[in-house]
Amino acid sequence: MASELTARRIFTGLILLSIFLLALVIRPFAEAFFLAAVLAATFYGLHKRLTRRLRGRSHLSSGILCTTVVLALLLPLGGLTAFIVTEVSEGAQFVSQTVQREGVSGLVEKLPGPVRGAANSVMKRLPVGEQNLDQTIQEQVSSQGGTAAKAVTGAVAATGSIAFQTIMMLIALFFFFTDGAKLVDWVESVSPLRRGQTREIMREFRSVSGAVLLSSVATAGVQAVAALVGFLIARVPAPLFFAGVAFFLALIPMVGAAVVVLVAAALMFFSGHPWAALFLAIWGTVVVGLVDNVVKPLLAKRGMHQHGAIVFFALLGGLAAFGTVGLLLGPLIVAFFLTLVRIWERDYGRSTPRAGDPATPGPGSTGDGGRAPMVRSEATGEHVPLSPSGESH
Template identity: 25%
Template sequence: MGSQEKSGFETEDIGFTVLVVLISLAAAYLLAPYFGPVLWGVVAAIMFQPLTARLATRLDGRKNLAASIVLFGLITLLVVPTILLGISLVNEATMLYEKIASGQIDFGRIFQQVMSALPRRARELLSEYDLTNFETIRREFGSSITSGLQTIAGRVLTVGQGALSFIAALGVMLYLSYFLLRDGDRYGEKFRTCLPLRPATRDALIENFLLVVRATMRGTVVVAVVQGFLGGILFSSLGIEGALIWGVLMGFFSLLPAVGTAIIWGPVAIYLFAAGEPMKAGIVLFCGVFIIGMVDNVLRPILVGRDTRLPDFVVLIATLSGLELFGLNGFIIGPVIAALFIAVWNHHRDSRRAREEVLTGSPVPVQTDAVASRAVEESVAHPS
């Protein structure tokens, strides 16, 4: 009788587990169309919920008012400027595309100027890879540039069609952000207690997740905005066409370690030198190295500190893969997945070491290799 009851309980437990999994998958499928707004709503709450809690304390516990004030600040300082930037970017891409289509911007002439300014040895090296033929370059790169600008410019035609979905997505993000800002602690505790993990493991992984998200936003986004802004101002002051587009691209490429914004200002400096403007080329080179480039070295340690660190090659792969798989959302998702991957395996290593110490009754030797030890110490995610 007892074995039958036990078997029945096990069957019911398995059935309920299957039901939980299926319902969770159905909920994820239901949220898929608004994955981006939900993600950014959660990120906004993670970033600003501590500020909301402090503000609520100063307002005698009025959480509704505190969440409303913080949300209004987000809309004023982040949402509205981003929308205005997007409109300006589309307009500038449209004008730039029209100039390329009409021949006002001649890539063939620019290419010849650059090639003639290169040293003979450099031209010989490029000729080995068939990179001295403009038609080859145009097929490889020119069509991509033109089609990219055409895609951005084409947004003008579809803005009316996509306005409703954009407003709906923005509304979902802000609405979700408000409730998470107001009741984030309560929802977080419910989520924490629902996870089927041991308390120590659960708390360590959640803490790591929060650290990674906050460090990603503080370090990556702020540095990208500052570098893109400085690059746009620099190009605009020098009269370079499409300064806003280049500034946005510099902000985007600042997500990538090692190369970063040099992908944009480096070729521009070469072109200006080839076009007979060495003074402008020198200014771009100097500002790119000592102003735009130093922003990353100065700001990121201040904003991120040692909360999150990943080897640069992990950051590069995680960021590129995230962008490829999830679009713009991937620059958060990629590093977070990489950081949690390392955190999970580090926790597994520590748990296994602790079990071995209990079984043997003596401490298990830790890793002595200096490089590996340093990598372990800095194993929580550095977002670019």
């Protein structure tokens, strides 16, 4: 007996050690795997329908969906990047040509009124004459070359890290699509829970993750439309571009679409339109800023089947605890807890009645308002009413 107990303890220790080592292996790709699982759960129904249309070609269906995800990420980002690069290049070329033809003073004269006054004040306070201003600017730029190089290197490294995580996410997403059903079956087979409970938890995970993901995208769209309306009213140049930037930044919780509206307000102010800038500042803070706190919980609670306040605090709490990914983790953790409570109450319940509970029904009584007691069917794993003879229907 002692040897059996010792072997059990050693085996338990080995299992814990293997879990720890597995966590170390998965840790570099944890966010990629998590996002892949969320996307696979969200589009699982679409994958099944597409597979049926392709006559059971699951790998082809998975490849089409992964390609669609790539295009949905790259095409808008590529378009915005190309627009920004073009505008910055044209602006730099304009500044360079103006300084060469008319000098720095000529460039200052082309600035809007409020900016022109501030620029003239700065130029008068400079300790150098106008003829040496260009040389001074060049020296300042050269002295900051090392800092700029470090910033560029950091940006390149961050971009490479994001690209790597995106590739890992797409690879995991492909295998989740193709072998996700087998993975769920394996997890349920090795789970110590009762039959059907593991699948119920996973169904809740799929429902909540899909609801949060779709609500985030829908909320970003609503914020972009609200920002576009403000841009059109204030006559902001290139309103569609600013609305597109607002949509993507709305998906980043720590930034948000309201930042784009406030930047546009600052540009309008410095270009000589103070009333338009004031309108945009109010519009961005009140309308665009509050849409995220109102629309997202309303949309997310439909998939979570929870009160809006619970969804709201789950979103904010997850964001505070885990960062950006907490927008998904927070609601999932809350839903996981509530699912476990529901399963416990349904499958295990209370063995003895508490004070104030209805009396225990007598022999031959169904109790609970006339409903027969429920038992779990060994064939289906579902709860079925128990007949008076003691056999399940």
